Amino acid sequence: MCSRVLMHSSFIHIQAIIMKFHAVILLCSLFGFTQQQSSQEACACTLTSKEKAFPLESLNLVNDKATKCTSTVTQLKASELESMMLGLEHRLPQLLEDMSILEKEDDGGLYGVVSLQLIENELKEIKELVDKLSTTTQGHKHLYTDSAKQAANLKEDLQELELYDTFQVEKKRQDNQRLKRALHECEAKHDVNTPPTQPPHDMCPHGKFVNITGPEVFSQGEYAGSYKYGGWGRDPKPEAGEERWYWRVMMTSNNRYANYVRYYSSLSTLVVGVGLPVNFHIHASNPTTNTVQGPNVVLYGKALYYNCYNKGDVCRFNLTSKTVSTLELPKGTRFNSRANYCHLEECYPYTDMDLATDESGVWVVYSTVHSFGNLVLSKLEEGDPPTLGRTWHTSLFKQAVTNTFMACGTLYATRYVDKSIEEIFYSLDTVTGVEKFNLGIFINKMSPNINFLNYSPIDQMLYLYSDANMVSYKVLFE
CATH class of the missing domain: 1.10.287 (Helix Hairpins)
Known part of the structure; x- marks a missing residue:
């Protein structure tokens, strides 16, 4: 019995030796060996593969070409x-x-x-x-x-390089990609009756803001070089018969105050100051209570919105009734040139408060001591007096921008690049609350400084007041 066990164990041991021997023979069929014997009878083997060497240089060359092609054909x-x-x-x-x-x-x-x-x-x-x-x-x-x-x-x-893929890794990857595409197509057909996601109710009717062109208008008007600071534009909510009228406000005292708004019946009368322009006086003297302080004013529904003189409030001057109503902004709102728009070389005085218009109405941009100087945006609800609607607190430091404007419920901010270029670099979507800091939309300036900037939804134009010049640009949407 013991002899049988020993014989069986020896047989298994012999089989293992034979298997190892076969493995060595199989390896020898794949590789050739060159045996070298030194004087100390040490043995060294040189392994020579029968497979072709992978052309790494060719792969690097293909990669360089693809990179160059990608950099040439850009979005x-x-x-x-x-x-x-x-x-x-x-x-x-x-x-x-x-x-x-x-x-x-x-x-x-x-x-x-x-x-x-x-x-x-x-x-x-x-x-x-x-x-x-x-x-x-x-x-x-x-x-x-x-x-x-x-x-x-x-x-x-690439097809030549795939010949070196002896294990067919790339082929399997491509097969997987085809299977994924087929799966997505099958899922799309299965869900064909699923209702589409509804867009946000405040989505811009024009599409995405992509660029501006111009300038389309460049003029100093009837008072060439006389008033460095001011504002101008069109009423987004005009009365019947005044759809093509323009307005202008000029800072008449130390580039800080104004006590009237000037109306023009057309663009031509604005440029040359003829055709009986009409003045609407807020008060006979200037400055005084409720007159305009700072250039960032807007006209909406035949009412002028502006920063009240020597206050952290918004004033609304009704051009029809000649009455003024006020809206007190949150406690700690900065005014009297304590939170101006600035760039490295200059700050624009009395630009603490910026009024803006878009498709939905009137907005106000400001900062407070509680926001640590960051820009705050609030919606103004129509009325006499107006009321404060929803408020957004941004992460954008107000004195790091040169101006702001609203378009389709989105706040945009600009910064100074040089004397001939201004960049629209920032946006806040009031629907989603998403802030972006890399828009890269550039304005070709006619003068170094932008003292007033506002968007008009009635004609999709940007209106600028720049070193006594009235300039306009066309806004391009998708």
């Missing part, structure tokens, strides 16, 4: 072309409308000459836009051709 180039197309789409109907007005109102005198000059400027700008669009289109065509050729070459290089 910025596509959005640039889209912005120009949007600009042309908006400018042509506006030109036709202005031509129609000129035909109706031309008196053959100074009024008609000024209007014609404005239209000539529009035509010049449209021609420049078309020329730039043509040049950009040709450049994009060459870029498309070159990129398509490079993509085809890269595809061939």
